[in-house]
Each structure stands twice: as C-alpha cells, then as structure tokens.
Amino acid sequence: MSTDTDATARAQLIDLAAQFYDQFELGEIPHMELPTRSKTNIELDEEANVWVYGDRTSTRSANSVRGARKLLKAVYTIEFLADQLEQDRSSTLRELYYLSESWDNKEAQFNDQDESNQLIEDLEIVSEVTREDFHMRPEESGATIMGPLFLREQTRRGDREIHCQEDVGEGGYQIPNNPDTIEFLSSDAEFILCVETGGMRDRLVENGFDDDYGALVVHLKGQPARATRRITKRLHDELELPVTVFTDADPWSYRIFGSVAYGSIKSAHLSEYLATPQAQFIGIQPSDIVEYDLPTDPLTDSDINALENELTDPRFQTDYWEEQIELQLDIGKKAEQQALAARGLDFVTDTYLPERLEEMGIF
C-alpha cells in the first residue's frame, strides 16, 4: 500500500539530502536550518489558536566535528527512511536507534535514543512531513473508540470495514498507530466525547451513552497518544462534530484538555496536524465540585503550583478558565471523574453529562 503520501514523504526527504549536495557544489559548508526549539520560541497562533514555533532559527552546520557528525547521522537516517518508504515498511523509534548499530560508518551510529528521537523530530520540522508519514511508529499505542461510526481501515492485509459499535466487542475499536489509514464512511454521531479514564469510559459504554446520545466515545488513556489526538482532530474536521473533553478536576487533567485542544510545546510543529482548538472542556469543573458536593481530595503543593502555572499559560487565558482555576485554588480541592458515582452509578449519564451538554449548546 505504498501511496502518494509515501512518495511525497520520500521526495521531501531526498530534497533535504539534495540540499547538502547543492551546498557542496556552491562551495558552502553543508548546513541545515531549524526553528529554535525552546520555550521562548513558542507562541500561540492567534488565528488558528494553536502553538507554533516563532521566527528564531538555529543552524546545524558541518563547520565543527560535532556539527558534521549530526549531519552525517541525518543523512544516514534519511537514507534509511527513504528505503523504508520505498519498501513500504515501518519501524519504531527504538528500532531506528538499535538499527543504527548495523550502519557501516561508526560515526553515524546513535549514542542514545534521545539523539535519534531528536533527529526524527528535526526531520519532521524541516521536511514538514510527520513521523507517521515517515512510517515511524510510536511505542505508545493509540486508544479505543466506541460509537456510531462506520469506517474503513487500510491495513497491510487489505481493507477492513468496521462499525465501531456493531463490529467490535465491549473493548471498542482499537485506533491504529497511523489513523490516516482510516476513511470515515458514515456516522450517526452528534458529538465526540473524549474521556480521560478507563473506568469512566467503561461506565459510559455500559450505560449505553454512546447509543442514547450519539456520542463517539474516544478513550484518551491519560495523556493522549498522537494517534488519539490525530483521529480526534480528523473526526472533528471531516465529520464536523463538536469535540468535548471529559477529565478529572485537577491541573494535570486540564493539561490533557490543553494537549487535545491546543497542542503541546514539545510538538508545536505538529499543532495543525494534531490539535483541535474547537474542543471544549465538559468537566469535571471545579464549580461542579461545589455544585454537586463531590467527594474530593485536598490539593497538594504540586497541584497548587501547577494551577498557578496554568493561570499564566496563554492557553488558559480565558474568563472561563481563570474563574474555574481561581475557584479551585480557593476551595483547595480536586475530584476524580468517578467521584460522580457518589450520586449513583447513573448520575453521570442521566444527569451530569446531559446538563453540561445542554449548557454548552451541544445537545
């Protein structure tokens, strides 16, 4: 299933290598320009509302042994990736690291996996091709979907047509590493509900919430994998469905929401590919802790610290988040999704979510 995308990715990579030749020919020292990847060179793109790199760049140049070695490694990696695409193979970041031990030039081999990971990120940035399109698989696996969605997944063994309720077990449909192999065929869904914890995901499925409300329940499994964020974005864009994010009420969970909605600093070059700025936070909100008198735990020092950081984080500079975060600091408490069970096992699906969806104008 070598595709057009593969051919484009391969061409972009080879272009990079070709630049070095051109530089040699012009009598220049080979070099590669990259955006500076530090916190000070990240900005919120006001229009798209996602994180992007600023204008500052750094240069990797062969004018030092260290720099020359970096470019050598880049060239070997480009060759490996180009071959991989041509042969329609794929590999993990860790395999790439180990595989470099078999390269004929010792200087091109990676010293540790941070180095090879970093290089792949650099190549993503300069070639504007995503890691998935290089056929590099993550170690982390994607999560699952349950809901009224019929899709076709292109696999190495042929196409598979799967309905994410009728053709799967209670565990749901397992999102593949590269969700761009999926085509959405049809859907009766009204909205997407991304859920942080497995316990809550199972509660919603047991209570038939996906069926009753036309919800595509996407399990985030804590901090979501790239594949999970990517498919959420595609579901939003292609099916024009509102995206809601349902997490615990604590600062770490708001970061999970942030990574779905605005992307992360680490992958600012991928925000357009991974982030869904239209995503809305459905709960648990600090105000829900008060309103529903939920069982709570006290905020720890590191929770307080994280909340205070969020108050100065441009992603959370809205009236809504300021009010919620300040309320939380004020009451000094946090709550888990499953704390809703204190009001009964059906409270979340009979009362909490329907009320929130109505408030948000979604259902």
Next chain:
Amino acid sequence: MSTDTDATARAQLIDLAAQFYDQFELGEIPHMELPTRSKTNIELDEEANVWVYGDRTSTRSANSVRGARKLLKAVYTIEFLADQLEQDRSSTLRELYYLSESWDNKEAQFNDQDESNQLIEDLEIVSEVTREDFHMRPEESGATIMGPLFLREQTRRGDREIHCQEDVGEGGYQIPNNPDTIEFLSSDAEFILCVETGGMRDRLVENGFDDDYGALVVHLKGQPARATRRITKRLHDELELPVTVFTDADPWSYRIFGSVAYGSIKSAHLSEYLATPQAQFIGIQPSDIVEYDLPTDPLTDSDINALENELTDPRFQTDYWEEQIELQLDIGKKAEQQALAARGLDFVTDTYLPERLEEMGIF
C-alpha cells in the same frame, strides 16, 4: 445477560451474609475467617505449580469496634454486589469507593480506596468468586490479540463474532475487561506468543508473523492486566496451545513471565484462574545477548538486586533460570526486545523466533 455465573456469584455472596445471621442465632460474635495474606503464608503448590495461600488463617471478628466496622462494611458491600448482579450492572473498584458515600450508615463508608480494594479481595477469597464474576471492572484495560482466532463475545448489545485477523484493524482485537464473556469458535493457531512491548508487537504484526507461523500474538503491555492473563490461560486450556512469553532480557521482564506462568503473591488466591504454569520463556535470554552480540545497557544496582532475589524465588528455582540469571549477573548486561533490530528489522521473525521455537520443540 444475567447468567448462571451471576446467579452462583450472588448466592455465594448471600451465603456469606447468612453466616453472620447464623452466628447471631447461635449466640456467637459474628466473624469471618480468611487465609493470612502475608508473604510467609504463600507457598508454591508443587502439583499445580502455582502460588497458593498456606494453612494459616486470621479471623475478622465483631469483638472490637474496629472489627465490627469491617464486618459492617462487608455487609454493605455484599448487598451492593448482590444488587449489582441482580440488575446485571457492573462497576469499577473506584466507583465502589465513591458510591459508599451514598450509603445511609456513615460507619459503613470507606475511608480510602485501599480499604474498599482490600475488602473486595477478601470477599473474592472467602466466597471463591472472582472479582470479574462480582461484575467489578478493573481500571486497567486489557490488551489486544492478533492472530488466527475466531471468537464470539457476549456484549450488552448482543453477541459479536470476530475473527482476530480478518475483522479487526492493525490494532487487533481489544480484550474486554471480563474475557469470560468470550467463546472461542475456531482457531488455526499453532501457539500463543505473549509479547511485552508494543513496538515488538507491531513488528510481528507488520512482518506477518501471526500468519506465517499460526501465532496468536497477545500484547502484554508490560505487567499484564488480569484480563490478559485470564484469556491467555483460557486459550492454553481450551485450545490446547503452547504458550510462549517474549520480553526484554532484564529482571523486571522475568517477573512479567513469572506472573503469566505462576501468578503473583498479591493474587495467590486467583492462581488457578489466572496462571498458566505451562507457559515457556522464549526470550530475550541472557544467553542471546552473548550469542547474538546484542546492543545492551549495563545492569543497575537495582537490576542486580532484583536478579539476586529471583535466584532465591521458588518460581525461578530451575536449572534453566539459574544458569540464565547467573550468566546475566556475570556479563552485567541487559537488553531490550527491540535490540534485535541491530541485526535488521526482519531478524526477529526470520531467524530469532523460528530458531527459538525449534529449540523449544514448538514449531
């Protein structure tokens, strides 16, 4: 889908509560007897080759306020579970903890989740019904299967017939929380290959190893969830397939093998339900590190400590394990599964696994 199993589980629970009534009637102080759950009361059952509790027991008695409160909590929990089974509902351990806040008697409410978790384990032991049969779901989700297996899963939405190669995407079949809802319809599999890491699982699937060798590839995802160990045992027992376990070459991974094969101290009461004593370790073996000159990392102090502990662990008291562990201590190195990539991406499926399977007499 309230089943015979549900009715039996419910009856066993109600029997427990009935015992308290009988004790009251006889003028006895209500009490409950449990095997002592400490490391000194665990033994390896020589015949079944799994961990079980020894003969020592402890008594929970209402002869102190503390003891009376424990029994009160047990009675409330039994009532909750009996209702849950009757209504064909299920819940997570965390939901049970929060739900107790809605109980009318404050004394019956749990102080923390350890307490409710512990009580459910106690009830498993005295009633001889597993948590899954109480319809208590874990927080951890099961892993995935890919391979020549056709099964029927009983779900709340009706039965689903799924072939674990033809009807699933590249992510495979997601094992449900309670795999006893699965019936194996047919299988062309030759053996089961439980794989520790996602990267290696994906490599095997990409290379078509499940197809070429009739392997059911079960992803363990690190330390396997109960659902994953349960389905592995059932695949072994019901389809009469050899079970092999493929992990990194380090002491923590040998513990993963140990928990598949012999069970764990924490869940010694479930060994017969979860453990597969016939499981064999396929690799990576310390001797493979030497033979294939694999890329390694040095053993840390805690690795060395863990290996030394394993040498005195009855589960590893075999010539094979003593030789391998002593060799590893001797070379002072550990290796990851994906280190095989240093010999090329196909080495694992073309050479390493076929050779090991032949040595082990499996293929």
